[in-house]
Amino acid sequence: MHRSQGEPLDEAFWSRRIAQALKVRSALVSDERTSAYRVVNGENDGLGSLVIDRYGDQVVMKIYSEALIAHLPSIVTALGSVIRNRAVVLRFARRVAPAAERLGLGNGMIISEHSDLDPVVEYLENGLKFEADLVHGPKTGAFLDQRENRALVRRISKSRAVLDVFSSSGGFTVHAAAGGAVSVHSVDISPHAIDAVKANIDRNRELPTVSTCRFSYQCDDAFAALDGLNQRRKRFDLVVVDPPSFAQKQRNVGAALAAYERLVELAAPLVNPGGLLMQASCSSRVTVGEFHAAIDQGLDRAGVIGELYCDTAHALDHPVGFPEGAYLKARTLIIRDPARPRKGAR
Numbered sequence: 001m002h003r004s005q006g007e008p009l010d011e012a013f014w015s016r017r018i019a020q021a022l023k024v025r026s027a028l029v030s031d032e033r034t035s036a037y038r039v040v041n042g043e044n045d046g047l048g049s050l051v052i053d054r055y056g057d058q059v060v061m062k063i064y065s066e067a068l069i070a071h072l073p074s075i076v077t078a079l080g081s082v083i084r085n086r087a088v089v090l091r092f093a094r095r096v097a098p099a100a101e102r103l104g105l106g107n108g109m110i111i112s113e114h115s116d117l118d119p120v121v122e123y124l125e126n127g128l129k130f131e132a133d134l135v136h137g138p139k140t141g142a143f144l145d146q147r148e149n150r151a152l153v154r155r156i157s158k159s160r161a162v163l164d165v166f167s168s169s170g171g172f173t174v175h176a177a178a179g180g181a182v183s184v185h186s187v188d189i190s191p192h193a194i195d196a197v198k199a200n201i202d203r204n205r206e207l208p209t210v211s212t213c214r215f216s217y218q219c220d221d222a223f224a225a226l227d228g229l230n231q232r233r234k235r236f237d238l239v240v241v242d243p244p245s246f247a248q249k250q251r252n253v254g255a256a257l258a259a260y261e262r263l264v265e266l267a268a269p270l271v272n273p274g275g276l277l278m279q280a281s282c283s284s285r286v287t288v289g290e291f292h293a294a295i296d297q298g299l300d301r302a303g304v305i306g307e308l309y310c311d312t313a314h315a316l317d318h319p320v321g322f323p324e325g326a327y328l329k330a331r332t333l334i335i336r337d338p339a340r341p342r343k344g345a346r
C-alpha cells in the first residue's frame with residue numbers, strides 16, 4: 001500500500017506524508033493562476049493507492065485499495081490539518097467501491113460541515129476558468145495531468161486553426177483560443193463533454209482572444225470524425241489528439257498501439273505543411289519507445305513527414321516514482337509534407 005518503514009499509520013503519519021507531498025508542489029500552492037492540482041500522486045509520493053486532488057477549497061480523495069478504507073478517518077483529519085478545506089469528496093476505484101459501500105461509504109460521498117456545498121466547482125488553470133464535477137466528473141473531476149501540455153498549446157496556437165480531438169471538457173480548446181487561435185474545432189464522443197466545452201469557453205469569453213476565436217463542435221467517434229475531415233479535405237495548423245487509455249490490461253497493448261498508429265495516420269494529413277501535431281498517450285502499459293514507434297508507423301502509412309518538435313509528459317504535480325508512473329506521454333511533431341501520396345492507407 002505504501003512505504004511506512006515501521007511507522008504507525010496514525011494521523012501524524014498521514015499529515016507528515018501529505019505535508020511532504022504538498023511541499024513538492026510549492027510552486028503550484030503559491031501560483032494564483034492555478035487552483036486545481038494533484039497533492040498526492042499515490043505510490044509516486046510514497047502513498048500507494050491514494051490520490052488527493054485539490055480544487056480550490058474542496059479536495060477529492062480517490063481510493064484504489066480496500067486496505068485504505070479503515071484509515072479514512074485518520075487520513076481525512078490529517079488532510080484537514082495540512083490543507084484547510086470546506087469539503088472532502090470520497091471517490092473509490094470500481095474494484096474498491098463494493099467494500100466501501102458495505103461500510104456505508106458511497107462513491108462521491110461528501111464530508112463537510114457545510115450542508116449547502118456544491119461539488120460542481122469552478123477552478124483556475126493557467127489563469128483560465130474551468131468547471132469540474134467532483135462527484136461525477138472523470139478521474140477526480142478533471143484531467144489535471146495535461147496542465148503543462150495545455151500551457152504549451154496556448155503558446156503555440158497564435159493565428160492557427162486548431163483541431164482538438166478527444167476534447168473532453170475543452171482544456172486544450174480553451175487554452176488554444178486564449179493563445180490566439182483563429183478557430184478551434186472540438187471533437188468528443190460524449191455529449192456531456194461537448195456541453196462542458198461550450199460552458200468552459202463561455203467562462204473565458206471576457207478574454208479578447210477567446211471572444212474572437214471561431215468555435216465548432218462535433219459529438220462523434222474520433223476515428224470516424226478524422227476520417228470525415230480527411231474526406232472533406234479540411235486542414236488545420238495544429239492538431240491535438242489526446243485519447244483515453246487504450247490499454248487497461250496488458251493484453252490490450254497491441255490493440256492500443258494499432259489505435260495510436262491509426263490516429264496518427266488519420267490526423268497527420270489534416271495538418272498544413274509547417275503545422276503541428278500533438279499526439280498523447282495515457283496508457284501506462286505502453287512504453288515511450290512503443291508509442292514513438294506507433295507514431296512513426298502512422299506517419300509512414302499516411303506518407304507524411306513529421307519532424308520532432310518536442311516530447312513532453314504530465315504536469316509536475318504528477319511526479320514519477322516508478323516506471324509505470326510515467327503513464328502520460330506526448331509527442332509534438334512539425335508536419336513537413338502532408339501532400340505526398342498516401343502509402344496503402346487502410
Ligand SMILES: C[S@@+](CC[C@H](N)C(=O)[O-])C[C@H]1O[C@@H](n2cnc3c(N)ncnc32)[C@H](O)[C@@H]1O
Nearest residue numbers: 143166167168171188189190221222242243244
Ligand atoms: C483523456 S480524455 C481527454 C482529455 C482532454 N483532452 C482534456 O484536456 O481534458 C479522453 C476523452 O475521450 C473521449 N472519448 C473516448 N472514446 C472516444 C471516441 N471513440 N471518440 C471520441 N472521443 C472519445 C472521452 O469522452 C474523454 O472525454
